[in-house]
Amino acid sequence: MLRKDRILEALRSMCAQRSAQSGALRRYAGFSAEDVADFAGVDRTNASRDLNLLTNEGKIKRIPGRPVLFTVKTPSTGPLHENGSNNGSNGNWQSVQAEYSPVMVEDPPEIEYYHDVPLRVTQEPGKPLAVVASVHIGAVVTSFETLIGGGEGLKVAIQQAKAAMLYPPRGLHTLLCGPSGVGKTTFARLMHGFALELYALPADAPFISFNCADYAGNPQLLMAHLFGVVRGAYTGADHDREGLVEQAHRGILFLDEVHRLPPEGQEMLLYLMDRERFRRMGDVKERESSLLLLAATTEDPNTALLPTFRRRIPMTISLPGLNERTMMERYELLRAFFTTECSSIGANIHVAPQVLRALLLYECPGNIGQLRTDVQLVCAWAYLEYRTNNLAELHIHVGVLPDHVRRGLLRTAELNRALEPVSHLLEATHIFTPTGLSLDSLPGSAQNLYDTISRDLGILRRSGLEENEINRLLHIDIQHYFQRFADQVGTPRDAPTNLVDERIAVVSQRIVQYAEEQLARTFPEKLALVLAMHLTSTIEHITHGRMIVEPAIQSVRFTYPIEYDAVS
Structure with missing residues (x-):
């Protein structure tokens, strides 16, 4: 045999x-x-x-x-x-x-796929279908792998999307929900790409995208675009024309702003999903189209869609707004956007730390779409300076930020804790190149406090902030300065004996003891050493004839009035 x-x-x-x-x-x-x-x-x-x-x-x-x-x-x-x-x-x-002709394709032996984990669909009485599944792709790299937030804010959404696309025989119709600008269209395209990579759709499966809001004011024209028309169906229909439903045959039809579709249009889609048949406008003949429907809406589907239409879509995926994403995800988005702009411009882009701080903190109701637009806007202003002044590289500083972005700096004190995951990255100027990102050397923990304050003071004053807000921001700089000291030095017993002058160390210890008596508090053991290092830097600063800027002292007085009075 x-x-x-x-x-x-x-x-x-x-x-x-x-x-x-x-x-x-x-x-x-x-x-x-x-x-x-x-x-x-x-x-x-x-x-x-x-x-x-x-x-x-x-x-x-x-x-x-x-x-x-x-x-x-x-x-x-x-x-x-x-x-x-x-x-x-x-x-x-x-x-x-x-109908597809067989193709000689062998499964690559190096790719592991755990197909023994089933996709399970359950349905509670009166509720839409719910997918309970764990999709293991092993070493197969999909387009979802490149999506920022895939392991954090979008993890659940991606798992749902993969389950929907792999469910036999050809996936589950899916509704994408979320506010404007969260990336619903991009997410739908990634679902299509994922299905192609895992052969859940034919290799030539089309992705047809249509925004129902484009023709919401003319329902007749909207229906004609979707389902096609026959000659004479209405005034101006002088020839037969196929609709998007026919073009999406054997593939995906993505309808954005689906809530703008009139009730009769939703009913026709419902019939299409149930029977895989439809009629062109003005036609009595039924035609066939087998497709997977992906729909998106910014509205509450429970009120914006027909109940029968909503129940017919088993999978609903909610995409979070930018304010629901982690600070690290927003930082990675900014890096991606600046890198993209850098590639378009063809020159290096220097982004100041205060600019990144503002972009991370400002209120962005338009979500990712607005964030990208604002990055393009600041790059455009910086590019204008770059060209008119014949600069070697682009420098994005606070002065080129739009007012609504610059106001993000006012939220620094309010959202300082939220910045902690990326705070160590915000100490450096980011230099974006067409091939990636490099960081200036991070400032050392013993960097002179007053030089830092003087530099930041000039930047903040040029930005047009009020003095009380400048004081608040300088206060945060002071806190970061001391925190860096505290993080990098050990206890006095472990500290090197030559780290500070012995006389300064003794004075610092007495100052801490005095403060504990006056304020009735107990301070950390390492505070005396941190204070000694600060005093050493201050003495060196004065020795070189550099005066301490008044706003630095005023910031301490404004923020710590009780402590300031105790030493006055």
């Missing part, structure tokens, strides 16, 4: 043994090349080659996906879905798949 015949007999035996388990789950619809190879006792590569040959000869059926499955053409294997399944398909998709 030829090896190919042995493979065919092995597959027949396996299908006969599992016939009672045939059902909606894809893993019961066939067997992978590895399964058949183990059963027949042959090499996996040879088994895969023979299975593809048998498919070309029409003796077995190849089921696209990852892993690719094979089954014999017998009634026992059944279709990939059943009538009345959760996806509402009526069998047309199966006939569509049968």
Whole structure:
């Protein structure tokens, strides 16, 4: 018996043994090349080659996906879905798949795919379908892997999206919810890319995108764009024209702002999802289109959509607004946007720490879309200076920030704790190059406090902030200065004896004791050493003839009035 015949007999035996388990789950619809190879006792590569040959000869059926499955053409294997399944398909998709010519594709042996973890769909009485699934992709890299926040703020949404796209036989219709600017269109495109990479959709499956708000004022034209028209359907319809529903056949139709679709349009989509059939405007003939619907809305679907239409979409994914994302995610978004602009301009971009702080903290109601637009705006202003002054590189400083972004600096005190995950990154000027990002050397913890305050004072005054707000921001600089000292020095017992002058160390210890008596407090043990290091820096500052700027003293007086009075 030829090896190919042995493979065919092995597959027949396996299908006969599992016939009672045939059902909606894809893993019961066939067997992978590895399964058949183990059963027949042959090499996996040879088994895969023979299975593809048998498919070309029409003796077995190849089921696209990852892993690719094979089954014999017998009634026992059944279709990939059943009538009345959760996806509402009526069998047309199966006939569509049968039209594809088999392709000689072998599963890459280095890619691991855990297909034994099932996707489970449950439905509580009176509620939409809910997917309870754990999709393991192993080493397969998908387009979702590049999405910022994939391991944090968008983790749940991505898991839902993967489950929706992989659910047999061709995925679940999905509704994307979230405010404007959160990236619903981008997310839908990534879902399409993910399905293509894992062969959940045909290789030529189209992605047709349409914003229902574009024609919301003309429902007739909106319906014509979606479903097509026949000649004479209305004034101006002088020829037959196919709609987006036909163009999306065997692929994905993405409808943004779906709540702008009139009720009759929602009912026609409902009929399409149930029967995979529709009519062009003015036509009595039904046409066929098998597609996966992805819809997006900024409104509450419970009030903005017809209940029947809403219930027909089993998967709902909520995308968080920018204010719900972590500070590190927002920082990574800014890095990505500046890198993109740098590549477009073709020159290095220097971004000052205060600029990054403002972009991280300002109120951004337009979410990611507005954040990107604002980054482009500040780059445009900086580019104007770059060209008019013949500079070697672009420098983005507080002066080029729009007022609404600059006001983010006023929230520094309020949101200082939220900045902690990225605070160490905000001490450096960011230099974006067309190939990536480099950071200026971070300032050392013993950097002179007054030089820092003098520099920041000039920047803040040029930004137009009021003096009381400047004092608050300088106060934060002072706190950071002392905190860096405290983080990097140990207790006095562990500190090097030559770190500070012994006389200054003694004076510092007495000052701390005096402060504890006057304020009735107990201070950390290392405070005396931190104070001694600060006094050493101050003496050096005065020795070189550099005066202490008045706002620095006023900031201390303004922020710590009781402590200031105790030492006056």
